[in-house]
Amino acid sequence: MSNYFCPSPFPSKENQMKIILTALIMIMVFTGCTPVAREKGVPITEKIISEMSVAEEKKEAVEPVTVVLPEKKVSVRVGIMEGENEILFSCSGLFTISSKGKIIFTKKKSQGSWKITDQGHELVFENTDTGETIRVENDLIFRPDQISSYVKIGKVQSGKGWHWENTRSRSYKGDIEFLNIGGKITVVNEVGIEQYLYGVVPSEMSSESPMEALKAQAILARTNVFSKVGRKYKDKPYSLTSDVYSQVYTGIDKITEPTSRAVDETRGLILTYKGKPVEALFHSVCGGYLESNDVVWSSAALPYLKAKPCSQSGSFSYGDLKNENNFRKWINSTPDSYCNLNNKQSGSKLAFAKKYFRWEKRYTREKLESIIRSTTGKNIGKLKDISVISRGPSGKAITVRVTGSSGSLDINKELNIRQKLSKPPLYSGNFYVEKNNSDKSGYPSEFVFRGAGFGHGTGMCQIGACGMADKGSNFDDILEFYFPGTDVTELDK
Numbered sequence: 451m452s453n454y455f456c457p458s459p460f461p462s463k464e465n466q467m468k469i470i471l472t473a474l475i476m477i478m479v480f481t482g483c484t485p486v487a488r489e490k491g492v493p494i495t496e497k498i499i500s501e502m503s504v505a506e507e508k509k510e511a512v513e514p515v516t517v518v519l520p521e522k523k524v525s526v527r528v529g530i531m532e533g534e535n536e537i538l539f540s541c542s543g544l545f546t547i548s549s550k551g552k553i554i555f556t557k558k559k560s561q562g563s564w565k566i567t568d569q570g571h572e573l574v575f576e577n578t579d580t581g582e583t584i585r586v587e588n589d590l591i592f593r594p595d596q597i598s599s600y601v602k603i604g605k606v607q608s609g610k611g612w613h614w615e616n617t618r619s620r621s622y623k624g625d626i627e628f629l630n631i632g633g634k635i636t637v638v639n640e641v642g643i644e645q646y647l648y649g650v651v652p653s654e655m656s657s658e659s660p661m662e663a664l665k666a667q668a669i670l671a672r673t674n675v676f677s678k679v680g681r682k683y684k685d686k687p688y689s690l691t692s693d694v695y696s697q698v699y700t701g702i703d704k705i706t707e708p709t710s711r712a713v714d715e716t717r718g719l720i721l722t723y724k725g726k727p728v729e730a731l732f733h734s735v736c737g738g739y740l741e742s743n744d745v746v747w748s749s750a751a752l753p754y755l756k757a758k759p760c761s762q763s764g765s766f767s768y769g770d771l772k773n774e775n776n777f778r779k780w781i782n783s784t785p786d787s788y789c790n791l792n793n794k795q796s797g798s799k800l801a802f803a804k805k806y807f808r809w810e811k812r813y814t815r816e817k818l819e820s821i822i823r824s825t826t827g828k829n830i831g832k833l834k835d836i837s838v839i840s841r842g843p844s845g846k847a848i849t850v851r852v853t854g855s856s857g858s859l860d861i862n863k864e865l866n867i868r869q870k871l872s873k874p875p876l877y878s879g880n881f882y883v884e885k886n887n888s889d890k891s892g893y894p895s896e897f898v899f900r901g902a903g904f905g906h907g908t909g910m911c912q913i914g915a916c917g918m919a920d921k922g923s924n925f926d927d928i929l930e931f932y933f934p935g936t937d938v939t940e941l942d943k
């Protein structure tokens with residue numbers, strides 16, 4: 451493997467200054483956490499009547515509210531790997547290494563690569579270059595002694611079951627904990643919030659995006675730390691995962707100058723509704739119409755996550771998208787919307803997203819039968835029909851009926867439907883199904899899913915945010931449009 455390092459053990463003078471400056475900034479940012487309502491920026495897109503009315507409502511709702519946030523947080527614990535038998539890693543820089551709260555080494559410069567194996571009652575760390583061996587029962591924690599120190603871990607899996615699934619080495623700053631849990635290895639990265647955000651923003655959004663869209667993304671990612679930590683994973687040694695179920699975090703490998711600048715220039719800002727951090731949802735491309743959260747997750751409807759067109763006009767010429775004919779007309783067209791990249795300034799940089807605005811997925815009947823059998827565990831025989839029998843306001847499939855020669859099956863819920871009907875899952879729940887070349891008995895040889903958008907369609911449409919930024923909107927405007935009635939709030943110094 452080519453992942454191993456032999457770095458300088460001491461920080462240069464320049465780095466020493468950086469360390470001091472960074473420490474001062476950290477102290478300034480994290481001492482005290484009394485939030486105050488932040489003065490809103492002036493919307494540039496003044497002409498939009500619907501947005502102006504939203505802004506009016508927002509002022510009234512927010513002014514008297516005292517923001518009460520969860521307990522002060524300076525770092526976050528992120529689950530990187532779990533249930534592993536063997537892990538390879540290497541270290542760059544100096545580390546303090548401890549186990550069960552006792553320090554084993556300080557300012558340790560670890561050369562070469564390490565292999566950890568879990569042998570049930572203990573973790574065995576073997577340095578494959580020097581032959582050094584460390585045995586611990588419960589944990590081994592690497593705490594960096596230098597700002598530049600990081601740990602590189604081999605074969606970290608990302609996006610399991612999704613289009614972007616991959617396995618590669620990833621590097622992390624902050625503490626890396628190797629834990630022996632039930633005879634398997636769990637890896638946790640405890641990292642400062644802003645450092646964590648440096649890793650999240652480029653993992654969740656293209657660094658080619660306009661700066662104001664990146665800033666909106668940074669604020670949502672920071673908000674997620676405050677709204678999600680402590681709600682899930684209570685029986686785990688971490689409070690967020692590094693995948694889409696929390697938000698994607700890939701350590702330091704993807705960090706870019708623009709995404710870090712977006713984090714720095716929004717330092718301390720989160721999005722709140724009536725004084726609490728919002729459900730900071732976002733997705734890649736809505737396809738032209740945003741969905742309400744209760745349709746996607748069957749949770750209580752949130753006032754700032756309602757279905758509406760992802761466009762400035764406010765008018766929508768296709769009618770009610772729950773109606774099948776209206777919906778098909780809309781899918782078969784390319785409606786003007788913030789996330790329609792045609793003729794957009796950032797269109798060329800974000801060309802990858804064009805294929806998601808309108809898409810199709812084709813399967814032979816036999817292939818689709820086999821997928822549905824494996825994803826549902828049910829055999830309905832020869833596949834005859836797939837029809838959406840209930841849709842949400844954006845046309846999202848809520849219930850799909852699959853009919854075969856030996857029975858039928860109803861599949862419910864947006865993500866579940868996407869996962870059951872395709873491998874990898876369909877880009878979105880906004881689709882209808884076309885059947886081709888049906889035989890005399892009505893069994894088609896091919897099924898075609900025709901759809902719009904990528905992701906759940908709730909909250910901020912990332913490509914739409916880029917479209918808004920291209921038109922001159924700032925991050926305040928973008929967040930007002932996608933989360934009407936909310937407020938950008940500063941965690942005060």
Ligand SMILES: [Zn+2]
Nearest residue numbers: 736760789911
């Ligand atoms: Zn959109």
